[in-house]
Amino acid sequence: MKKVKIKVENLTKRFGDRLILKGISFEVYEKEIFVLMGGSGSGKSTTIKHIIGLLKPTSGKIIVDGVDITKLSKKELIEFRKRMGYLFQEGALFDSLKVWENVGFYYLENTKMPVEEIRKLASEKLALVGLKGIEELYPSELSGGMRKRVSLARAISTNPEIVLYDEPTSGLDPVTSAMIDKLILSLRDNIGVTSIVVTHDLDSAFTIADRIAMIHKGVIYAIGTPEEIKHHPDPVVQQFINRKAEGPITEELFKEMQKES
Ligand SMILES: Nc1ncnc2c1ncn2[C@@H]1O[C@H](COP(=O)(O)OP(=O)(O)OP(=O)(O)O)[C@@H](O)[C@H]1O
Ligand SMILES: [Mg+2]
Structure with missing residues (x-):
């Protein structure tokens, strides 16, 4: 039997008059890498900020x-957070x-x-x-990708049981991204860490995920193994997955984009 480590039950979040999370539910098993995937503004960061208690x-x-x-x-909550690492998107x-x-920082402070x-x-x-x-x-002397990796080192500094990663590979070159993927996998395999990874990086998602949840406009449309998600019938899911196949920006497309902006 798989042990449920994290359970999100019918989570809603309102900012002012905007309902951002519209009743989200999912379970993450112990030692699982659970990927939360979805477009910009779909509510991914908001969801994981609740799991670390930064948002109510x-x-x-x-x-x-x-x-x-x-x-x-x-x-x-402060006591509880010792067991969790969190990589901020920024x-x-x-x-x-x-x-x-x-x-x-954790050790210097506490x-x-x-x-x-x-x-x-x-x-x-x-x-x-x-x-x-x-x-x-100092951070100002580093490249963006290096800063990201320093944040990642900080997120795992206390050897947490659970690590939440918000876009761990964004802004990194493919070789470094692959290295981060490997690190996330090795934390699961060698230490038994439970992870939630927020990403729009499809390659990374399909490489590391035990299961993937697809969120769109504050609603979860699908949860399943990478294979199940690849073949999921929901158009919202397929649109997201297949964006990858749209290919490079052609000269015509580039001109169109310039006209629009
Ligand atoms: N503190 C806040 N106050 C008001 N609105 C917020 C706040 N935080 C997030 N939102 C809104 O909630 C929505 C979801 O934001 P969120 O950061 O969760 O998206 P995301 O899926 O992480 O997107 P991205 O991929 O761009 O990081 C956005 O429309 C955002 O403007
Ligand atoms: Mg985000």
Whole structure:
């Protein structure tokens, strides 16, 4: 029997008068890589921000290991977050801190671990994402792709049981993207991490996912294995999947786009 690690139950979220999540439900099993896929503005980031408790639902439940985290006090939530890593879509590094201080931030803030040890731990996590020797640099001295990987190193710094990744491969070159995919897979296979990965990167989604959920305008249209999703009859799902096959931008298309903008 698969153990349910995360259960999202009929989640709705309203921002002002806009209903952004319209009753979303799904379960993520222990040690599973669950990919949340969907177009821009469909509600992917909003969904995972609820799972880490950064947003409170308008209605619905978020159950992690049997506990409804929407009911936790602030203090309980901080305790709970130790078990979860979260890669922000924007990276969200602290500009005034060096790379190693960003990666070791949790330990610097919340523990009495000796600084040299924290630095060593940060170096180890940086090596996992293919970054060595940049410990003393500041985020402003890095490329976008490097910043993303530093954020990823920070997300896994506490060896969390659950990691939520918001667009881990966006803005990365194909080789680096493949490396990040491999890292996500190895965290599952070697440590038994449960992951939710938000992505529009179809190659990445089909490479790493145990199951994929397709979200569109705040509604989940399909949940299934990569094979099931590939052959799913829903037009919304097919449109998203087949966008990949539309091919490169032709000269005519480019002229059309210029006219429109
Ligand atoms: N704090 C907020 N206040 C008001 N509206 C918000 C807020 N956060 C998100 N939204 C709105 O909710 C909708 C979904 O946003 P969300 O960030 O979840 O999309 P997404 O699927 O992650 O898109 P993308 O792929 O572009 O990152 C958008 O229309 C956005 O404008
Ligand atoms: Mg987003």
